[in-house]
Amino acid sequence: MQPDRAAVVETPVSTLANVRVEIGAGRSPRAMFGTVFELQEATVKYGSFTAVKGVNMVIPRREITALIGPSGCGKSTLLRAFNRMNDLIPNAKVEGKFLYNGEDIYAPDVDPVEVRRRIGMVFQKPNPFPKSIYDNVAFGPRLNGYKGSMDDLVEESLRKSFLWDEVKDKLKESGFSLSGGQQQRLCIARAIAVDPEVILMDEPCSALDPIATLRIEDLMREMKNDYTIVIVTHNMQQAARVSDSTAFLTVDIDDDKGERTGALVEFDRTDMIFSNASDPRTEDYISGRFG
Numbered sequence: 001m002q003p004d005r006a007a008v009v010e011t012p013v014s015t016l017a018n019v020r021v022e023i024g025a026g027r028s029p030r031a032m033f034g035t036v037f038e039l040q041e042a043t044v045k046y047g048s049f050t051a052v053k054g055v056n057m058v059i060p061r062r063e064i065t066a067l068i069g070p071s072g073c074g075k076s077t078l079l080r081a082f083n084r085m086n087d088l089i090p091n092a093k094v095e096g097k098f099l100y101n102g103e104d105i106y107a108p109d110v111d112p113v114e115v116r117r118r119i120g121m122v123f124q125k126p127n128p129f130p131k132s133i134y135d136n137v138a139f140g141p142r143l144n145g146y147k148g149s150m151d152d153l154v155e156e157s158l159r160k161s162f163l164w165d166e167v168k169d170k171l172k173e174s175g176f177s178l179s180g181g182q183q184q185r186l187c188i189a190r191a192i193a194v195d196p197e198v199i200l201m202d203e204p205c206s207a208l209d210p211i212a213t214l215r216i217e218d219l220m221r222e223m224k225n226d227y228t229i230v231i232v233t234h235n236m237q238q239a240a241r242v243s244d245s246t247a248f249l250t251v252d253i254d255d256d257k258g259e260r261t262g263a264l265v266e267f268d269r270t271d272m273i274f275s276n277a278s279d280p281r282t283e284d285y286i287s288g289r290f291g
């Protein structure tokens, strides 16, 4: 079985040793959990094009943080930089700092594979492997040499992703035999199975119907007991419903240079963003006046 994540903070990513620090008792949960990520002047370029520039923000631990903003402002680009997915794009370059538990994930001694195990990702379109439901979940742990009971781990991961009751009698069937919403929950189970600390979600509900969307949102609320979630969403109601903090990004347009660069406008608790935004651009966007 997996360790009790409620008692775990600070997991340096430059070592596989999994140093775990017990949290002292008696403090309030939010104060205890602190910050999992800190971005300092985070900038991502594709070749000479700066997609998003100078982002400073923190990601609170075991909360849901939403990234919102108009098309092209760099939400997905920024999200992918949180677990070095942009490394896989040949001309992508990251500047500034992405500090994960205080450690720069772009430092030379950091293994990007380990970064992606600690910081998992769920994509817009459900993308199960062409394998059985069981093997979709077992794939990552097998790859990592998981030594415990695989049956227990698969069941636990499927339970945590609210899918177990629907699939427990057909674990050998293909992941593709499931509905879109079930496939997305299978992808979440697959992400959970390798024991990550953070789960990045890039518009995880945009391919789903409203009922399947609400199930994923319920799941996300439950998941934040164990995980930190960062979600990109175009759906303002979804950001307001599920997230604790919201970052609003926009596109700064320089007509003289012909450049369009994504930038963070405002980062705050979600209720403040939606009821009392401090920047008029945020209010215009969430009230539908632009974007």
Ligand SMILES: Nc1ncnc2c1ncn2[C@@H]1O[C@H](COP(=O)(O)OP(=O)(O)OP(=O)(O)O)[C@@H](O)[C@H]1O
Binding pocket: 046, 049, 051, 069, 070, 071, 072, 073, 074, 075, 076, 077, 078, 089, 262
């Ligand atoms: N692989 C890439 N190579 C070059 N430019 C890219 C690449 N991926 C994204 N871009 C550009 O970077 C900018 C930000 O794109 P990104 O997809 O991050 O924005 P977004 O806010 O997530 O948009 P959307 O809401 O439409 O998904 C856009 O101008 C986009 O064209």
